[in-house]
Structures are given as C-alpha cells and as structure tokens.
Amino acid sequence: MRWTADAIPDQSGRIALVTGANSGLGLETSRALAARGATVLLACRSRAKAEKAREELLTAAASTGALDVLPLDLADLASVAAAAKAVTERYGRLDLLINNAGVMAPPRMLTRNGFELQFGTNHLGHFALTLALLPLLRDRPGARVVTVTSGAQYFGRIAFDDLQGERRYDRWRAYGQSKLANVMFALELQRRLAAQGSGTLSLAAHPGFARTNLQPASIAATGSWIEPLAYRLMDPLFQSAAMGALPQLFAATAPEARPGGHYGPDQWGGLRGWPTEVRIAPAALDAGQCRRLWEVSEALCAAASPQPALA
DSSP states (O other), X not given: OOOOGGGOOXXXXXXXXXXXXXXXXXXXXXXXXXXXXXXEEEEESOHHHHHHHHHHHHTSTTXXXXXXXXXXXXXXXXXHHHHHHHHHHHTSOOSEEEEOOOOOSOSSOBOTTSOBHHIIIIIIIHHHHXXXXXXXXXXXXXXXXXXXXOXXXXXXXXXXXXXXXXXXXXXXHHHHHHHHHHHHHHHHHHHHHHHHTOOOEEEEEOOOSBOOSHHHHHHHHHTOSHHHHHHHHHXXXXXXXXXXXXXXXXXXXXXXXXXXXXXXXXXXXXXXEEEXXXXXXXXXXXXXXXXXXXXXXXXXXXXXXXXXXXX
C-alpha cells in the first residue's frame, strides 16, 4: 500500500524542528506536519526566507499547527548553540528533529569554524544541533531524530586523513562524504540511545531524485555548463519536492518505522516513488567506523565551540 502524507498521525501538541524549512524538502515537510497539527519550528539561515515560508504555510487552508521562525546557520556552531538555547528557553521540549538542510557540490569553501563547507554544514552542524537538543527529546513519548541523506551515500567515503579536503578537494566526493556521514551518524546515534535505554529513535531517509533548490544552487556556484545539460537530460526522473519529502515524513511519524531504519523511494532503484525501507550504504554498516566518525566529530565540534556530549 502506498504511504502518503494523509497517513501521518495527528501531531497536535507535538513540536517539530525542521532545518532548511524555507524551501524544497524542508518546506514540504513543514507543510505536512503543520497540516496534522504540529507546532513547526522553521530553522533557517535566512530569517527573511523563513518568514516568507511561514506566511505561505499560514495561508494554506490545510495548515492547523503553529509556525515559528528559528534563525539557524549550520555553518556556524555559535549559531547552532544559540538556536538550541532559544528552543530550550522558548519551549523546553521537542518531539521531532528533522535534520534536513544541506548544501551540494560547491567549490571548496569553509564554514565560520574552518570546516569544509559540506562536511561542516551537512554533517557537523547537524551533529552539534542534535547533541544540544537531545535533552529536550529524551522524555518525550515517540520522540524521533530523522537525518536526511541522499543516494550520494552509496559512493561516499570518509577520508579520515583529509576530512576537510585540504590536500585534495573534489566537490562531488566531498558531498558523498557528507551524505555518508549523515547515515553513519543516524545509526551510531540509535546505538547510543538504545544503550541508554532511551525511547528516542534515530532514523535516516533520502528523497531520491527530487526537484529542490540544491540543483540550481550547485549550478550557480560553479558556473558549469555540463551540469545544466545533465539535469535537463535527467529531468524525467525527478519527482516533486512533496514526493521527495515522504521518506523523511514516514521516518518521522509512521508507527511502523523502526529504530535505525533508513527510508527512501521504492522505484527505479530508489530514484523516485513511495517511501519504503531501502538499503544502507555498505560503508555505513561498519559500527567501528561509525563510532570513529562520532568521536572525531565530537572532538572537532568541541575544539571549535564546546557542545554538550551525549551522556
């Protein structure tokens, strides 16, 4: 049976934080959760874009939940800490954390803390945010953390000897590394939560080929003439952002979603379709490597801007 957003259980009284909520997958995820009564925190780098998204969602007839704007720049650990503090002071609890935001294949750039932009934003920013917010999730019934990856995880490799691409940088290789790191983080987080006896679940999801702002942003950042041609040729494979958001919505809300599960589209080898459990990149199945990535990430974040550790 096809799972759609209509199957999302009532979310009244629940608080969901969605990173990158102003467009694409994040906007559609926020729309669906608000339609089912959740209070959605639109965590975005641009306050203006977040306010515009909020207005769009508020005018939607199906939106019944409250919507709040939360400034968050995942490329700045001080901003991450400030956002977590704001949620703690404003709400004091959290039910869903959707680690959705990301950047894709730019030329080599650095975050404010000196990390390679994709590894720093897609992985380390979400890593630090999750650890800072875990105390708000721990005692909430049905609390979940969903980390959004992509099919790039399957060709990703964690270059522990050159995580920041200082010796050799390939923008697509760096993107694959960050997306593999997302899955490894989600799996290791679930192991640690289970070891503590926590009821909070950690899951991963990927959207397949979905039309979002990542593709035009990547083209604009590089000025490539090949990428626009490739995207035009692949256009029939792309599905809407609303369809692409279904796997992460399933992971966040479906009663049958399992701890440590990984969800994506069910057709064309995971490129498009309805949400189902999909295979995890083999490189992410090595628990020792996941633990190593966690420890390295914790050390990097602590050195740049001390973050609370997962006890």
